[in-house]
Amino acid sequence: MLIRYFVENFMSFNNQVEFSMIPGKGRLLSSHIVKGKKSSDIDILRSAIIYGSNAAGKSNLIKSIDFARNLIIKGTKGLEQIPIKKFRLDIKSVNKPTKFQFDFKFKEKYYSYGFNLDSNQIDEEWLYKINKFREKLLFRRRTLEGNKVDIKFGKIPYLRSQNLQFLKFVGKGTRPNQLFLTESIQRNVKYFEDVYEWFNDVLRIIFPATKYKGIEFFFSKREEIKDILLKLLQFFDTGISDIVCEKFILEKEIKDVPEDMIEKLKKRLIKKSATAILTSPNNERYLVYKDTKGELRALRLTSRHTIKNSKKHAIFGIDEESDGTQRIIDFLPVLISIFQANNIFIIDEIDRSLHPLLAKKFIEVFHKMSSKINAQLIVTTHDSNLLDLKLIRKDEIWFIEKNRAGESNLYSMEEFKPRYDKNIQKGYLLGRFGAIPFFRDIKELRW
Numbered sequence: 001m002l003i004r005y006f007v008e009n010f011m012s013f014n015n016q017v018e019f020s021m022i023p024g025k026g027r028l029l030s031s032h033i034v035k036g037k038k039s040s041d042i043d044i045l046r047s048a049i050i051y052g053s054n055a056a057g058k059s060n061l062i063k064s065i066d067f068a069r070n071l072i073i074k075g076t077k078g079l080e081q082i083p084i085k086k087f088r089l090d091i092k093s094v095n096k097p098t099k100f101q102f103d104f105k106f107k108e109k110y111y112s113y114g115f116n117l118d119s120n121q122i123d124e125e126w127l128y129k130i131n132k133f134r135e136k137l138l139f140r141r142r143t144l145e146g147n148k149v150d151i152k153f154g155k156i157p158y159l160r161s162q163n164l165q166f167l168k169f170v171g172k173g174t175r176p177n178q179l180f181l182t183e184s185i186q187r188n189v190k191y192f193e194d195v196y197e198w199f200n201d202v203l204r205i206i207f208p209a210t211k212y213k214g215i216e217f218f219f220s221k222r223e224e225i226k227d228i229l230l231k232l233l234q235f236f237d238t239g240i241s242d243i244v245c246e247k248f249i250l251e252k253e254i255k256d257v258p259e260d261m262i263e264k265l266k267k268r269l270i271k272k273s274a275t276a277i278l279t280s281p282n283n284e285r286y287l288v289y290k291d292t293k294g295e296l297r298a299l300r301l302t303s304r305h306t307i308k309n310s311k312k313h314a315i316f317g318i319d320e321e322s323d324g325t326q327r328i329i330d331f332l333p334v335l336i337s338i339f340q341a342n343n344i345f346i347i348d349e350i351d352r353s354l355h356p357l358l359a360k361k362f363i364e365v366f367h368k369m370s371s372k373i374n375a376q377l378i379v380t381t382h383d384s385n386l387l388d389l390k391l392i393r394k395d396e397i398w399f400i401e402k403n404r405a406g407e408s409n410l411y412s413m414e415e416f417k418p419r420y421d422k423n424i425q426k427g428y429l430l431g432r433f434g435a436i437p438f439f440r441d442i443k444e445l446r447w
Contacts, residue, residue, distance in 0.1 A: 001034065001044045001105045001374050002203075002344055006114065008099040010067070011060040012408040014087040016099065019061070021045045021376070024395035024414045032367065032393055034374050040131040042110060045396055046370060047363065050380045051387075051428070052400035053436050057408030058380040061400065062205060062348045068100040072199045075182040081119045082177055089406040097123050103130065105374075106198040113181070113195055121147070121176035127195060138192070139171070139180065147176045156191050167191070204337075206347045210330060211277075216245050216287040216299035228336055233303075235365075236358060238325045241313065242304035250288060250296035256281050265296060285319055327354055331362065334377065335369060342374040351383040359383055364391060387425040397424075401434045 001021070008016035023033050023045050034044045052058045067084075076082060087093040101114030112135060115125040121143050128135040137154030144150055151171035153164060167189065174183040185196045215229070226243065233240045248254050251262060257280055265276055269290045278286045278298065286298040303321060304313040318329060334345045351359050363386065366377050387397065397413035413424070416433055427433060 001342070001376050002378070003042055003044055003103040003105060003110070004101075005065065005103075006099065006101040007061070007064045007068075009087050009093050009096050010064045010098050010100075011085050012057040012087065012402065012406065013060065013064065014090050014093055014405075014407040017408070017410040019048075019398065019410060020412070021048060021378075023393070024412075026393055026395060026414075028389070029393045031371055032396065036132075040133055042105065042130075042132050044105060044374075044376075045393070046367065046375070047377045047392065048379075048396050048398055049363075049386055049392060050378070050398045050400060051382070051384075052380070053402075056402045057400045057410075059207075059348050060408060061410070062207070062346055062380060064100065065203075065346060066205050066207075068102070069199050069203055069205070072179060072182055072196065075179065075186065076175070076177045079175070079177065082117060082121075084117060084119050086118075087407070102199075104198060106194055106202065109194070111195055111198075115179060122179055125180055127181065127192065139167075141171055141174070141180045143176050148172075149174060149176075151180065159191060202343055204333075204343055204345050206330060206334075206345065208349045208352045211326075215329070215333065215336075216301050229332060232332055232335055233325075233328065236328050236361070238321070238328060239305055240303045240321075240325070241306045244302050244304065246300045246302060248286070248298040248300070250286075250298045254280065254286070254298060262296065266290075269296070283319065284317055324354060324358070327352060328358070335365065337375070344376040344378070347377070347379045349381065350379040351381045356383050356385040360385055360388070360391065384425045384428055387428055389424060399433055 003021055005019045006016055007013050021044050023043050032046045034046060036042055050058055050061065071082070084098050086096075086098055097116040097118050099114065099116050101112065103110070103112045105111075110130045112128040112130045113126070116123040122141070123143055125139075125141045127138040127140075129138060130136075137152070138156055139151060139153050141149060141151040149172045151168060153159075153167060159167070167184075170184055170187050170189060171180055174180045181192055181196060184192055226245075230240070230243050233243065250257065250265075257278070261278070265278065265288055268274070268276055269288065275287055275289045278288045280286065284300060286300050288296055288298050291297050301318050303316045303318065305316060307314055318326065321329075331347065331350075334343075334347070337343045337345075350362070354362070359381070360383075363377065363379075366375075370377075386392065394417070395412060395414045398410060399413070400408055400410050402408050413433060424433075428436065
């Protein structure tokens with residue numbers, strides 16, 4: 001679970017901002033808090049909703065998390081530059097490093113991992129084990145003049161002296177433009193794999209253009225997924241009466257796929273778990289994978305709609321469904337995964353293509369389904385209908401506002417302390433909390 005996130009000197013964020021999932025003192029909706037078992041554990045909120053006007057920096061906050069995640073997971077190649085996007089409206093920011101830091105909980109342990117960097121190198125990188133009262137160093141790495149690396153290690157469980165020497169060797173051999181965490185995983189060092197796993201497997205980000213991927217695979221392997229998916233689609237009033245995953249042998253049963261495309265898929269799908277999305281010349285969408293014999297298989301998800309005055313059904317490809325239905329399908333992995341793992345889903349513009357009542361119901365369903373598991377949902381939105389203190393807590397509401405210098409600032413509704421019985425939606429639209437657009441007189445356009 002995400003506890004806190006810090007970013008500085010990235011896109012529209014000049015000075016350091018802090019986004020926190022640590023609950024305030026409010027007692028309402030206590031089920032939205034995952035409480036620690038020990039006094040030293042950190043309590044964490046299950047959800048957060050981030051508001052702001054257009055161009056205020058909501059998407060930039062999500063992009064900053066996505067940038068850091070990709071750098072950790074994918075790393076860099078050779079001596080390539082790191083494609084960092086610093087704040088451009090302050091001359092001092094050019095020579096100032098960019099900072100990212102994540103405090104999180106994973107497998108009942110608490111970590112703080114972060115790094116400072118510019119386009120040429122990682123200036124500093126650190127990892128601590130933390131709790132409510134203290135922190136313990138696991139490693140700290142600095143890049144010195146001449147691209148020399150200084151790295152120090154704290155007390156790492158099960159680390160013997162001979163392995164410590166190897167760790168130091170890996171640390172000092174890490175390229176200046178590469179994170180040590182990433183390098184250690186690539187060198188098959190196991191001591192920090194939980195931290196890497198959190199970024200790779202737990203932290204999920206959905207942008208407005210993100211399309212669903214892999215539902216077909218789960219659908220074909222586990223029958224209960226079909227029941228869950230269908231119930232959710234019917235619950236959200238999509239008009240779908242049934243959903244079917246069709247299975248094909250790619251080269252034998254799908255005739256309109258060019259041979260060169262098939263050869264590319266064979267070369268790409270090397271790992272057993274690898275999948276690829278294929279759009280045929282007829283615009284039909286398939287999920288492709290290799291079976292145990294190395295043969296290409298294709299899965300296609302289709303929906304069924306009842307035909308009026310008939311017992312027959314009309315068959316639709318998912319791409320033929322409305323934008324709203326497709327958007328719901330994009331979000332369904334959030335709800336489906338709640339039955340499988342403690343994932344964190346960050347959704348940028350949850351209200352894109354969704355009716356306001358549907359977005360509200362989605363968050364309500366998330367909280368009901370996640371009550372016995374440590375999942376999190378963080379969304380950005382313009383939808384003021386979600387500002388309901390019966391749906392979310394004050395400390396789960398955040399605002400982003402851009403000042404005259406073009407800097408995005410982040411703050412919580414907890415700072416305003418509105419009464420529970422107040423209409424906070426009305427207060428927000430009246431500008432009491434900021435983070436809304438202000439317009440000039442239309443006469444100034446002189447049309």
